[in-house]
Amino acid sequence: MKRSKPAPPAPPPPPPRSYGPAADRALKLWVALARCAASVGRASARDIQGYGLTQAQFAVLEVLYHKGPLPLCEIGEKLLVTSGNITYVADQLERVGYLRRERSPDDRRVVRAHLRPKGRALMARTFPRHAARIEGLAGALAAGEQAALARLLKKWGKLVRAAAG
Amino acid sequence: MKRSKPAPPAPPPPPPRSYGPAADRALKLWVALARCAASVGRASARDIQGYGLTQAQFAVLEVLYHKGPLPLCEIGEKLLVTSGNITYVADQLERVGYLRRERSPDDRRVVRAHLRPKGRALMARTFPRHAARIEGLAGALAAGEQAALARLLKKWGKLVRAAAG
């Protein structure tokens, strides 16, 4: 033992530079996914704001436009959001006359959302422009890259949902 | 002209079934990206909740843990969120003693966030477990698929950010 002054507090151990090859690969993948989704989502949201809608509102209208009237719970499943969220967004869209609710006569628990003509007209006018905008973003990648990317994303997403419920 | 009763309102035109091959491909890609990111993000968030943190808090602590003290604006750039958001999250983390702010003497506009020992200890204890959880999620794909996916995501994200500012 040295008999000098009590040592200053030990410097904190540096963080590991690696967590193993598999973990490092997985972490990089998750960071790339989150950043890419944020960037594309932001570009998409800017476009949608130009139509006077939020991303959430546009997503609900789009599902109804392309799939027809749907129970609220099915909209939530397709968009991967909670039922409370769909209630909230549907309230807004109903208030401004883009859709109407209709309670199902078969099962009085379910409420089906129907696009009103005003909402259908909005989609008919804006969706092609939005699709062109997304096409422009995807154009940064070659067609083959887009297909490969979509295939891997779909596969991973499906497996993750299956693993986690 | 027929002279029968006025015709009932014409049924609304059905939505296009396709917006062209390129647009269809791009839209499917964007849907796959959004759904995959939501699913992985939700699984990651559930894990992080077990440490008593939100995703946003964990992300800030993680950046500081692995990169060292950083100006708030740089944290925001790395996480692709606004400065106001970083202020909000840093307030919470400062309040519970995980980090401290330190105004830079060189440029008195910038505030650098430093991990406190308590925050560093939390990361040292939890991050390896979190990395293992992410590794488990990524394990649904083969190593080669993970690498290909990460490469495409990074490429697309970078190009989209370059195009949109």
Place this chain on the structure above:
DNA sequence: GGTCAATATTTTAAGCTTAAGATGAAACGC
């Protein structure tokens, strides 16, 4: 030096999203 634009942070208001719980309705087992 003085002015003006750019930058870092904070503040504020508004909207999105979730978890948890309440309500009403259907389905199931006995």
Place this chain on the structure above:
DNA sequence: GCGTTTCATCTTAAGCTTAAAATATTGACC
């Protein structure tokens, strides 16, 4: 039939995130 469970929707409270404006500081240009 009857109780239990499950389901769809709605409600509420809380937290996240953003855009926009305010503040303070820096740097550049004349």
